[in-house]
Amino acid sequence: MSEFKVNENLTITLNEGIFGLWNLETGEQYEIFDRRYLDRIFELNESSGMPYTSKPEDGILIEAGILLIGKKAEQYQKIQKTNGPWGWDLVSKIFHLGSKHNFPSDSASTEENKETGYVTFCESIAESAPNLDIEREGELVKLPTWNSNAIDAYSLKKALWERITSRNFNGGPVPLEIVSNILFTTFGKVHGDSHKKNLAERGILTVGYRRSSPSAGCLQATEAYLVALNISNLEQGIYHYRSHQHALTKLDSGINADLSQILCHQSFAVDAGFLIVMSSRFDKLWWKYPHSRAYRSALMDVGHLSQTFNLVATAHNLNTWLTGYFIDDLLNKLIKIDGFKEHSLFVLAGGYGLQDPLSPGVVKLLKATT
Ligand SMILES: Cc1cc2nc3c(=O)[nH]c(=O)nc-3n(C[C@H](O)[C@H](O)[C@H](O)COP(=O)(O)O)c2cc1C
Known part of the structure; x- marks a missing residue:
């Protein structure tokens, strides 16, 4: 029987009429286009500690790193326990996690000259200075x-x-x-x-x-x-x-x-x-x-x-x-x-x-x- 956990390093947003879900650890953002996903997060949270039974929505939630199962859930809980509680309010935690540099495109540069990406970016914004x-x-x-x-x-x-x-x-x-x-x-x-x-x-x-x-x-x-x-x-x-x-x-x-x-x-x-x-x-x-x-x-x-x-x-x-x-x-x-x-x-x-x-x-x- 697998253990499961809802990753709490997430935030749900409402902006310009669109509900969004951010995984603050990876920086990935998702649009919640169907409220079944929100309901499922609620349900999983409420059934914390109970045996895990899968539902069709779970595939996307697992991919988004929101639903953690088995070893990932254990690892997550271990880190939570070692860290202890965050000492400030939740907004500061969102800022702390959300402002970390975790853009996969930056760490995965394949260019021989590592400055290429930066120069291309600067060129792309030069007109609107x-x-x-x-x-x-x-x-x-x-x-x-x-x-x-x-x-x-x-x-x-x-x-x-x-x-x-x-x-x-x-x-x-x-x-x-x-x-x-x-x-x-x-x-x-x-x-x-x-x-x-x-x-x-x-x-x-x-x-x-x-x-x-x-x-x-x-x-x-x-x-x-x-x-x-x-x-x-x-x-x-x-x-x-x-x-x-x-x-x-x-x-x-x-x-x-x-x-x-x-x-x-x-x-x-x-x-x-x-x-x-x-x-x-x-x-x-x-x-x-x-x-x-x-x-x-x-x-x-x-x-x-x-x-x-x-x-x-x-x-x-x-x-x-x-x-x-x-x-x-x-x-x-x-x-x-x-x-x-x-x-x-x-x-x-x-x-x-x-x-x-x-x-x-x-x-x-x-x-x-x-
Ligand atoms: C980011 C920052 C915020 C501070 N805020 C205050 C403040 O609100 N009120 C105040 O009287 N001093 C404030 N200080 C001054 C510090 O209390 C002071 O730098 C510290 O006690 C060390 O003393 P020193 O500057 O004489 O070395 C602040 C200093 C910094 C760097």
């Missing part, structure tokens, strides 16, 4: 020309060693020249068109531009929004940074929202000189990477930029702070993005104050209890 230079509508605000004096004088080692997350800002104004340097060095187009020209001469069409941090596919999917709290010679407000022009577009005058609430009551942040909200233009990534794995790239892009910001701001003698803890929809609203094609991922802060990991609120609570 999106515009990567993002310009939001609004009043254009010039920034002072950037200069590298501060980072030239500050050693990399010193910046690495002195960087610390500080949560005690004093609200002091940050000079616009410093903000301008930080924006350019972290988010500006630091490599000029000669780089593009060199590659064009070798037959490569470059669609992106380069910043000081690496970026998935050179798409520069991350946008930077400046929340100017206390910057000398810049009106308080919300601005978008034009990376390719080193200029700001004003999106809002003043801060017309409860920043502390948006940041889940990390209220010490409002005493920084400025915040930078980093969003990702998912639609840029969709163009080149049509798989959920690219969501990882969006997050990693932001991580690279965040560290560059930390080091550059430290070299300008600013204290830095960073957070991924905020109310997404409210933050998207603040910087006027849709939260669908473009979404907020991380917030950085720079300002003056004490280099103290403890916020004034926490210090107060500690004092009250001692």
Whole structure:
């Protein structure tokens, strides 16, 4: 008598009127065109632990890796037992399994030159390249020309060693020249068109531009929004940074929202000189990477930029702070993005104050209890 098991690494979806079934382990997707298959999955699940009796629907379910019989069922249960329960919610498990690289076509390349597949793919999407230079509508605000004096004088080692997350800002104004340097060095187009020209001469069409941090596919999917709290010679407000022009577009005058609430009551942040909200233009990534794995790239892009910001701001003698803890929809609203094609991922802060990991609120609570 064979043992059987329904593979739980699956997800059932409804999209554009079509029910789908995904095997998250293999990445294979099936359309459920006949509800008998769904009924059969229900039935098998309900009769778990009972002897297996086959039904006509089972052939396809076995082929899809959803119904496991005999040795496969035993193997599956053994792995489940060894792993123990997944520690987060199910959506994270779907993301984890679903974003793994398991495309059989990639591992089974038979071409002698292994780059052939990639080059052919790039050729196939070249015509539909999106515009990567993002310009939001609004009043254009010039920034002072950037200069590298501060980072030239500050050693990399010193910046690495002195960087610390500080949560005690004093609200002091940050000079616009410093903000301008930080924006350019972290988010500006630091490599000029000669780089593009060199590659064009070798037959490569470059669609992106380069910043000081690496970026998935050179798409520069991350946008930077400046929340100017206390910057000398810049009106308080919300601005978008034009990376390719080193200029700001004003999106809002003043801060017309409860920043502390948006940041889940990390209220010490409002005493920084400025915040930078980093969003990702998912639609840029969709163009080149049509798989959920690219969501990882969006997050990693932001991580690279965040560290560059930390080091550059430290070299300008600013204290830095960073957070991924905020109310997404409210933050998207603040910087006027849709939260669908473009979404907020991380917030950085720079300002003056004490280099103290403890916020004034926490210090107060500690004092009250001692
Ligand atoms: C991905 C990520 C998310 C973070 N989120 C928060 C946060 O929500 N609030 C906060 O105060 N610090 C946050 N931090 C800062 C960490 O708490 C801090 O880096 C850590 O305590 C180590 O301290 P250090 O940065 O001074 O080395 C975050 C850091 C990273 C890398």
